[in-house]
Amino acid sequence: MMPTIKKFTSVDPHELRRNITRFRFFEDIVDRSLDIFLVTPLLHFSLNEMFLNRASHEFTRYLQKKFRGVEGALILLSKPPRLPCVTVQVVENGNLVFCAHMLSLSVLADEPHTALPLMCRIINKKVALGKSVISFLGKKFRCAINSCELSYVQFQWLMGIAINETLKRDMNDGITIAHAMNGRQAHVFCTLEADDLVALWYECLRCGQSSLVDLDWKSVDSLFLAVNDHFLNTFGWNNFNMPVERMVVRGVSIARLKTLRMNITGSDLLFVLLKFVDMTCIESNPLYNCSQMDDDC
Incomplete structure (x- = not known):
């Protein structure tokens, strides 16, 4: 306090x-x-790329099972400048319906992911879908994920x-x-x-x-x-x-x-x-x- x-x-x-x-x-x-x-x-903490790839497959299967016709992807941002940022995208009928950019930082190689916050930027948010995705990712990464509304430039x-x-x-x-x-x-x-x-x-x-x-x-x-x-x-x-x-x-x-x-x-x-x-x-x-x-x- x-x-x-x-x-x-x-x-x-x-x-x-x-x-x-x-x-x-x-x-x-x-x-x-x-x-x-x-x-x-x-x-803060960071996420390993191989770990993200595994999570991406599970995330996609999870979305396809929970929401028919919905595709998902976890992306480790790799275009210059290279940033330790996870992008979560959900596409429904060819349209982007959910996108969260999650920022996580750490210089401690042995720091666990447990109970540390992620920064999220969410666009085109569908309430039910957004809550479901955030809940899934929080459990998968064993951390607390909190969202906030930011413009892309602000992020x-x-x-x-x-x-x-x-x-x-x-x-x-x-x-x-x-x-x-x-x-x-x-x-x-x-x-x-x-x-x-x-x-x-x-x-x-x-x-x-x-x-x-x-x-x-x-x-x-x-x-x-x-x-x-x-x-x-x-x-x-x-x-x-x-x-x-x-x-x-x-x-x-x-x-x-x-x-x-x-x-x-x-x-x-x-x-x-x-x-x-x-x-x-x-x-x-x-x-x-x-x-x-x-x-x-």
Whole structure:
């Protein structure tokens, strides 16, 4: 359960508003609350291609038995850029009636699949068919599968950032993205190595046993600059063009060093922090291939 978060009592809100335009990364958040936490990375998992091939045959037989005239396929996405993504397609009378793109990530070769979530993108969803497919896949992969409605571009952004950062840059230095599965939240986990941020960690730790701290403007300034520098140095992104009216910084909670959790809430924009992503940046970066995918089926 998320702890109660202190507000930044030492930061003048008018000063914060005047200076927020200096930090391009946060300019794009419109009337959103930004909660910043230091947490451990999320744990995801990957699926072995041979295991998927076996599952594909069973999945097709299952659909043909349960739904007459329906064909199904499990596809390991292999077209460039190669992503550890499972695509589930169901065709009825030549028409695509169900499609779920499931994202699963891990750099731990011996990590089991048990009870870990999959990211799903579902289109042309038929309720009965969708529930049946998700139930079958969850049992087959021995995991919890939760679906969320995303556009294809949003899903590509999600996979591109998560894989490029979580895998290519190693699990301990990157971005992992998860969805709260309630249609209202997106979580972005990012690791920042900037010297200013390291200094911020130590400053927070000096505040005593409490995990909740108040930071002065200088510390918040360093934090924002470190976030912007991280994305600038990693991707060359430094111009995020979305409208902004204000930003509310609510608190910082210390759990582990080196990892930030940014929790953006809002029902109208699911992945608000993904809006700045330039697809050419993702496409120009060679993404991690599937060579490290889990061999323990």
